[in-house]
Amino acid sequence: DIQMTQSPSSLSASVGDRVTITCRASQGISNYLAWFQQKPGKAPKSLIYGASSLQSGVPSKFSGSGSGTDFTLTISSLQSEDVAAYYCQQYYDYPRTFGQGTKVEIK
Amino acid sequence: QVQLQQWGAGLLQPSETLSLTCAVYGESFSGWNWVWIRQPPGKGLEWIGEFNHRGSTHYNPSLESRVTMSVDTSKNQFSLKLSSVTAADTAIYYCARGFPRRGVYSEIDYWGQGTLVTVSS
Numbered sequence: 001d002i003q004m005t006q007s008p009s010s011l012s013a014s015v016g017d018r019v020t021i022t023c024r025a026s027q028g029i030s031n032y033l034a035w036f037q038q039k040p041g042k043a044p045k046s047l048i049y050g051a052s053s054l055q056s057g058v059p060s061k062f063s064g065s066g067s068g069t070d071f072t073l074t075i076s077s078l079q080s081e082d083v084a085a086y087y088c089q090q091y092y093d094y095p096r097t098f099g100q101g102t103k104v105e106i107k
Numbered sequence: 108q109v110q111l112q113q114w115g116a117g118l119l120q121p122s123e124t125l126s127l128t129c130a131v132y133g134e135s136f137s138g139w140n141w142v143w144i145r146q147p148p149g150k151g152l153e154w155i156g157e158f159n160h161r162g163s164t165h166y167n168p169s170l171e172s173r174v175t176m177s178v179d180t181s182k183n184q185f186s187l188k189l190s191s192v193t194a195a196d197t198a199i200y201y202c203a204r205g206f207p208r209r210g211v212y213s214e215i216d217y218w219g220q221g222t223l224v225t226v227s228s
Contacts (some may be wrong), residue, residue, distance in 0.1 A: 003167075034214045036152075043201055043221045044152065049214035087152055091205075091214055095167040096154040 002026050002090050006099035012107045019075040021060055021102045023088035028068045032092035034072045039084045048073065080106055109133045111219035114201045119226045125189040129202030129219050140205030140213045141178060141185040145198040158185060160207055167199045199223050
């Protein structure tokens with residue numbers, strides 16, 4: 001299985017800060033990488049596919065980059081509504097695998 | 108607007124079979140992949156498997172011996188069965204749609220609301 005490792009596991013930042021989350025794959029996955037947001041008590045929401053393409057309706061403050069083994073999710077200006085856990089997932093190979101998640105909080 | 112609505116028994120005894128169904132509203136059922144994912148309380152996401160648009164299934168090897176996925180195109184529904192459950196199968200189970208944008212490479216775009224399944228004697 002392809003292992004997905006996210007860092008950090010949690011972070012605390014101020015409103016308006018730029019936040020970056022990293023996801024590393026144990027082998028190359030081209031750009032078959034998705035990001036999801038999960039707010040407390042809710043189902044996940046799809047944010048990004050293809051490492052950098054926004055799902056329909058996702059605000060442009062979210063952006064993704066990377067290819068191969070190293071990927072990032074950036075929130076350009078953190079707001080209170082962005083408090084959530086964020087997960088990466090590879091869909092290059094079966095079984096699909098997720099990172100362990102990054103919990104984002106407001107300082 | 109695509110909506111996935113899921114249901115199934117929320118409390119099971121050890122050794123029973125988990126059974127969940129997910130109905131798809133708002134768009135054609137054919138041409139998409141249908142996915143199940145679970146999340147133990149307070150933990151991360153685990154991919155269970157998918158039924159793809161070509162009619163084949165892919166299961167997580169860790170669950171493969173106990174999992175069966177199926178679709179009912181006449182009802183726009185797909186289902187998950189997991190046999191011989193134990194407390195380790197306690198989780199929120201999510202159905203989801205996979206968009207086969209590039210053939211076998213399909214990303215999840217829509218999720219169901221989740222169903223908490225508790226296994227306890």
